[in-house]
Amino acid sequence: MFEDSDHRVIEAIRLPLWGSVVASDGVVPWRLVDGLGEPVEPVEVFLRDFVAQGRSANSVRSYALALLRWWRFLVAVGVAWDRVSPAEVRDFVLWLGQATKPVAAARVGSRATVGQVNPVTRKRHLGDGYGPATVRHSNAVLRTFYEFWLERGEGPLVNPVVLARAGRGRAHAHHNPLEAFRPEGRLRYNPRLPKRKPRAMPDERWDALFAAMGRNRDRAILALGVSTGARAAELLGMRGADLDWGGQLVRVVRKGTRAEQWLPASPEAFVWLRLYLADVGGGVLGAGDPVWRTVYRRGGVHEPLNYEALRAVFRRANRRLGANWTMHDLRHTCAIRMVRDGRLSLRDAQTILGHAHLSTTQLYLEQDDEEVFARVREHLAARERPRPAPPAPAALGYDPADLAVLFGNPR
Structure with a gap:
């Protein structure tokens, strides 16, 4: 073999x-x-x-x-x-x-x-x-x-997905029985991931994407996504009981931990949410009813909106804009806006985003290339501005030493 x-x-x-x-x-x-x-x-x-x-x-x-x-x-x-x-x-x-x-x-x-x-x-x-x-x-x-x-004592004798260790020693050869086992290295055949910087959607691009949405439902999803930072699956799983209209909060079930968490949303998001609900059911939403439903009825009822239907919404908007935005871009935009707001701490952003480790949130502290480019353009433009003309020489007949005592020593 x-x-x-x-x-x-x-x-x-x-x-x-x-x-x-x-x-x-x-x-x-x-x-x-x-x-x-x-x-x-x-x-x-x-x-x-x-x-x-x-x-x-x-x-x-x-x-x-x-x-x-x-x-x-x-x-x-x-x-x-x-x-x-x-x-x-x-x-x-x-x-x-x-x-x-x-x-x-x-x-x-x-x-x-x-x-x-x-x-x-x-x-x-x-x-x-x-x-x-x-x-x-x-x-x-x-x-x-x-x-x-x-x-279970079955299958191959060793795990075929082997680890890449620096040395040739046996794994955990010198393990302290009083301590927990730790990972012994990365997988040998794992390719390296290219480092990607999270990028916020520029305000003008956000306005264009929002304007490309043809329904109040789609505008409400975008407004909630960019203000809460929730993932697409987390938003699509919301029910009527997950909306706190008075406190302007929404409850989501986190992707990894499956824990329930309330998130603050913008007042604009709740305005669009109210308009959308008026379109599909006269504003009436039961506690167990899914919040997001299809526009067209099947069998006389609006079916729950699934992920593929949401992707179709973005595909239609992207065709109009010549773009390839996704729902996850809204999460990146929300995260970068929060970490760069002086009124919020990094711990605040970690809580809203649902990150288990603060190091994940710290990735959003890296400077966006677009902002760096804008500052460099301002620097280059300042260097190219015309310098003011030198002052006219003093009239003839005045001693330069006397002028220096009176006005200082100009260079």
């Missing part, structure tokens, strides 16, 4: 259309099934334990999709899941680095912009390949999956 794996032709590997991830009504909301529609038993057991740890349905789906891609790779190279070695993980990472992501339909309008930098937002459009973040997430999923089976 080691000899064959060391000479695989990565470019020739083609993943089959094997299996799929399907929704389920059981305790595990998403399942990985094979080509016959039967659950893949190792993944089924792992996801059951994963759900028992309190993970969200979105996390379950994300892990299931990553394991589906891994299973398809194993089918292509002809290796069983419990017979893999670090060589298979290495080749899988190499394959991800040169493969093209499968798409449901051929690109039409976005074909010319794939991987290009948008001139309006200065953000790069999504490419056709798998980015470093996807590869790192895939490695993290696989390591967690095999750690689970190693704890």
Whole structure:
């Protein structure tokens, strides 16, 4: 196996259309099934334990999709899941680095912009390949999956997703039993992530995006997003009981911890929210009713607005503006506005954004390139301003020494 794996032709590997991830009504909301529609038993057991740890349905789906891609790779190279070695993980990472992501339909309008930098937002459009973040997430999923089976005494003898250690010593060889175990280094085949600075949306771009929204519902979502810094999934999960009209607060369920948190919103956001609710239901909203609903009725009712529908709202606005803004840009904008407001502390911003560590909030302290450029332009313009003409010489007949005593010694 080691000899064959060391000479695989990565470019020739083609993943089959094997299996799929399907929704389920059981305790595990998403399942990985094979080509016959039967659950893949190792993944089924792992996801059951994963759900028992309190993970969200979105996390379950994300892990299931990553394991589906891994299973398809194993089918292509002809290796069983419990017979893999670090060589298979290495080749899988190499394959991800040169493969093209499968798409449901051929690109039409976005074909010319794939991987290009948008001139309006200065953000790069999504490419056709798998980015470093996807590869790192895939490695993290696989390591967690095999750690689970190693704890049960099954699967391969060692975790195939190995760590990159500086030395050759055994992991935790000198561990103090009175102290907790610490991570022993990064994963060996993890690509490095490019450092990206969070950027605030300039005020004129924000005004243009807000004006491109055609409905009060969309304006209300944008106003809440930029004033609370909440994530898209957190806003879409709001119910009628999550609105405090008197205190102008909204309650969201945090993405990672699943903890409930009240966030202050701007008065303008509540104005647009009231206008939107008047459009869809006469302003009446029950405590358990979803706040965000579709504009058009299906079966006589407005369905809850999902993430794909919200993305469609941004796609329509971006086509008008020639931009590629996303809902997460509003969170970045809110964060940078807060950390640069002298009336708020960094701890205040951390609380509103829901960051577990202050170091995450400190990323927003870095200067935005646009602001640096503006200050440098002012500096260059000041250097190019015409200097005042020198004063006219004193009239003839006066002694310069006398003038120096009277007016000082001009240079």
